[in-house]
Amino acid sequence: MPESTKTAKLTIDGQEHELPMFSPTAGPEVIDIRKLYADAGVFTYDPGFTSTASCDSTITYIDGDKGELLHRGYPIDQLAEKSHYLEVCYLLLYGELPTAAQLEDFESRVTNHTMLHEQMQYFFRGFRRDAHPMAIMVGVVGAMSAFYHDSTDITDPWQREVASIRMIAKMPTIAAWAYKYSIGQPFVYPRNDLDYASNFLRMCFAVPAEDYVVDPILSRAMDRIFTLHADHEQNASTSTVRLASSSGANPFACIAAGIACLWGPAHGGANQACLEMLKQIGEVENIPEYIERAKDKNDPFRLMGFGHRVYKNFDPRAKVMKQSADEVLELLGIENNKVLQVAKELERIALSDDYFRDKKLFPNVDFYSGIILEAMGFPTSMFTPIFAVSRTVGWISQWKEMIADPQMKIGRPRQLYLGATNRDYVDIENR
Numbered sequence: 024m025p026e027s028t029k030t031a032k033l034t035i036d037g038q039e040h041e042l043p044m045f046s047p048t049a050g051p052e053v054i055d056i057r058k059l060y061a062d063a064g065v066f067t068y069d070p071g072f073t074s075t076a077s078c079d080s081t082i083t084y085i086d087g088d089k090g091e092l093l094h095r096g097y098p099i100d101q102l103a104e105k106s107h108y109l110e111v112c113y114l115l116l117y118g119e120l121p122t123a124a125q126l127e128d129f130e131s132r133v134t135n136h137t138m139l140h141e142q143m144q145y146f147f148r149g150f151r152r153d154a155h156p157m158a159i160m161v162g163v164v165g166a167m168s169a170f171y172h173d174s175t176d177i178t179d180p181w182q183r184e185v186a187s188i189r190m191i192a193k194m195p196t197i198a199a200w201a202y203k204y205s206i207g208q209p210f211v212y213p214r215n216d217l218d219y220a221s222n223f224l225r226m227c228f229a230v231p232a233e234d235y236v237v238d239p240i241l242s243r244a245m246d247r248i249f250t251l252h253a254d255h256e257q258n259a260s261t262s263t264v265r266l267a268s269s270s271g272a273n274p275f276a277c278i279a280a281g282i283a284c285l286w287g288p289a290h291g292g293a294n295q296a297c298l299e300m301l302k303q304i305g306e307v308e309n310i311p312e313y314i315e316r317a318k319d320k321n322d323p324f325r326l327m328g329f330g331h332r333v334y335k336n337f338d339p340r341a342k343v344m345k346q347s348a349d350e351v352l353e354l355l356g357i358e359n360n361k362v363l364q365v366a367k368e369l370e371r372i373a374l375s376d377d378y379f380r381d382k383k384l385f386p387n388v389d390f391y392s393g394i395i396l397e398a399m400g401f402p403t404s405m406f407t408p409i410f411a412v413s414r415t416v417g418w419i420s421q422w423k424e425m426i427a428d429p430q431m432k433i434g435r436p437r438q439l440y441l442g443a444t445n446r447d448y449v450d451i452e453n454r
Contacts, residue, residue, distance in 0.1 A: 066437040090336040103343040108249040115420040136192035137213035140170045156201035165279035175273040186274040198408040199226035220246040244347040251340040254417025260284040266434040291407040294393035297328035328390030344391035
C-alpha cells in the first residue's frame with residue numbers, strides 16, 4: 024500500500040472527518056474509508072461496487088475512456104500480436120515477461136500436467152448427457168480438491184504454485200471433455216507434442232476413427248481468444264474468486280466459484296448472446312429492419328456485441344480479434360453459413376453508420392470471438408467454457424496476489440437495511 028499523500032474532508036452533522044487518499048500509478052485517486060465507520064459511525068453505499076476499490080493490485084489496468092488494457096504495464100494489442108497465451112500466463116503469474124529458458128521451463132511444466140486423474144472420467148459420466156458444459160466444469164473443477172490433496176494448502180507457497188500450474192494445464196482438458204461428453208463422443212487425451220491452443224482444438228474435434236490435424240491459422244486464432252480474455256481487472260468473476268479465497272477456501276473451490284459467476288449471461292455469455300442475436304436476424308436482407316429497431320429507444324431489441332460497459336471509446340482487444348476473424352473466415356469460408364454472412368454485413372453497416380459511430384458502438388471482442396468460434400464449429404454452449412479456460416490464469420494470478428497480501432481480510436460487505444425494525448413474535452393462533 025502506498026503512503027497517503029493528502030486527505031479528503033467529510034462533514035457529517037457539523038463534525039469534520041479526515042480521510043486518507045492514495046495516488047495510484049494509473050487511474051483516479053482513491054479515498055480510504057476503512058476507518059469511517061469506527062470514526063463517524065456511517066457506511067458508504069455503492070451497489071455493484073462500481074466506485075469502490077476492493078483491493079490494490081499490480082496485475083491489470085483498464086482505462087475505459089482511452090480504450091486501454093494493460094497487463095503488468097504491457098498493452099494488450101502488443102501482447103496479442105507479438106506474444107502467445109502461455110507467455111502471457113507467465114507474465115500475469117510472475118510479473119515479468121520470461122526469458123527463453125524461463126518460458127521453456129514454464130511451457131514444459133504446463134504441458135506435463137494436462138492429463139486428468141483417470142478416475143475423474145467417472146465423475147464426468149455422472150452427469151446427464153444433456154448437461155450444459157459449464158455445469159460440468161463447475162462440478163469437475165470443484166472436485167479437483169478431492170483428487171489433488173497435495174496442492175490445497177494455501178499457506179504453502181509451493182502448493183499454491185503446483186495448484187496454479189495444474190489448473191492452467193488441466194482446464195482445456197476439462198472443457199474439451201465436457202464438450203465431448205455433451206455430444207456423446209469419447210474423450211480425447213492431451214498430447215505433449217502440441218502447443219496449448221492446438222492441443223485444445225484436437226481434444227475437442229478429434230475422434231478415434233481419424234485424427235484431427237490442426238490448421239495453424241485456427242490454432243493462432245484460438246490462442247488469441249485465450250490471450251485476449253486472460254484477465255480483465257476486478258470484474259464479477261474475479262471478484263468472486265477473491266471473495267471466496269478471502270475465507271481461506273482451497274484454490275480449486277475458488278476457481279469453481281469464478282466459473283459459476285462467469286456462467287451468468289451478463290458476464291461470460293456475451294459472445295453467446297451475440298450469436299443468438301445473429302441467428303434471430305436470420306438473413307442479410309433483414310439487417311436494415313434490426314438496425315432501425317436498435318436505434319428505437321422504445322424497442323427492447325438491442326444489438327449484442329457492440330459497445331462495452333467498461334470501454335467508452337473502443338475495445339482495444341477488438342482490432343486484434345477482427346484480424347483473426349477475417350483470417351478464419353477466409354480459411355473456412357462463409358458462403359454456406361448464413362449466421363456468418365449476417366455477421367460480416369452487420370459489421371460493415373455498423374462501422375459506416377453515423378449513429379453507431381457517434382455513440383461509439385463499435386463491434387467488441389465478444390462479437391468477433393463469437394464469429395470465430397462459430398466458424399470453427401463450436402456450439403454456442405461451448406463459448407463460455409472457452410472463456411473460462413482463457414480467464415483461469417487471470418483468476419489464479421489475482422488469487423495468488425491476494426493470498427500473499429498481508430492486508431488480506433475476509434470479505435464482508437455492509438448493507439443499507441430497509442426492512443422491518445424490531446417486532447415481537449405473534450403466536451400462530453393469533454395471526
